[in-house]
Amino acid sequence: GQNIDQPTEMTATEGAIVQINCTYQTSGFNGLFWYQQHAGEAPTFLSYNVLDGLEEKGRFSSFLSRSKGYSYLLLKELQMKDSASYLCAVGGGYNKLIFGAGTRLAVHP
Amino acid sequence: GAGVSQSPSNKVTEKGKDVELRCDPISGHTALYWYRQSLGQGLEFLIYFQGNSAPDKSGLPSDRFSAERTGGSVSTLTIQRTQQEDSAVYLCASSLVGASNTGELFFGEGSRLTVL
Numbered sequence: 001g002q003n004i005d006q007p008t009e010m011t012a013t014e015g016a017i018v019q020i021n022c023t024y025q026t027s028g029f030n031g032l033f034w035y036q037q038h039a040g041e042a043p044t045f046l047s048y049n050v051l052d053g054l055e056e057k058g059r060f061s062s063f064l065s066r067s068k069g070y071s072y073l074l075l076k077e078l079q080m081k082d083s084a085s086y087l088c089a090v091g092g093g094y095n096k097l098i099f100g101a102g103t104r105l106a107v108h109p
Numbered sequence: 110g111a112g113v114s115q116s117p118s119n120k121v122t123e124k125g126k127d128v129e130l131r132c133d134p135i136s137g138h139t140a141l142y143w144y145r146q147s148l149g150q151g152l153e154f155l156i157y158f159q160g161n162s163a164p165d166k167s168g169l170p171s172d173r174f175s176a177e178r179t180g181g182s183v184s185t186l187t188i189q190r191t192q193q194e195d196s197a198v199y200l201c202a203s204s205l206v207g208a209s210n211t212g213e214l215f216f217g218e219g220s221r222l223t224v225l
Binding site: 035041042043044045048087089096097098099100101102 | 142144150151152153154157165200213214215216217218219
């Protein structure tokens with residue numbers, strides 16, 4: 001079966017750091033993805049991890065542990081515009097991409 | 110166009126009517142996905158086309174849903190005898206080869222379907 005879990009909602013303060021966790025159980029694994037989706041807009045790609053470890057891209061970093069079925073997205077120096085939903089997605093068998101329910105992040109001044 | 114194009118952007122229909130949603134992917138992208146997103150929810154996988162391979166239809170919720178992709182490009186998602194629970198935003202995405210090879214799906218703006 002396929003199961004991807006992430007917290008439903010999180011809040012954080014502008015300028016702070018926030019970590020959004022994702023755990024997964026899927027049949028087949030071809031990489032883990034994070035997408036950002038602002039309200040009323042289409043999702044946009046943030047990061048991709050296929051090997052264990054940390055991938056850093058500016059203020060955003062993503063970590064993967066395949067043995068633990070675990071990933072996190074780390075957002076630093078939070079800005080108001082970072083208020084959005086963050087979707088964890090796993091590439092499974094046949095390269096099919098399955099999404100979690102998403103984490104709604106609210107950044108407050 | 111430069112991005113994934115979907116039409117219509119909004120569709121209001123009466124229960125029991127059939128609807129067709131269209132997706133025009135990025136030129137050259139061999140993989141095409143349809144997802145459904147209800148208000149405040151995540152993306153529900155519907156169907157996946159990859160090149161000339163048989164599509165993965167495992168996410169289609171009932172036999173009222175069907176999709177085709179003509180000439181390896183444009184795709185149409187058809188919902189027959191629509192029900193109120195079909196109301197959602199239907200998102201199409203394309204990628205070069207499989208998403209797991211490139212790490213990036215490009216999404217259209219979606220078609221918002223409302224069934225009265």
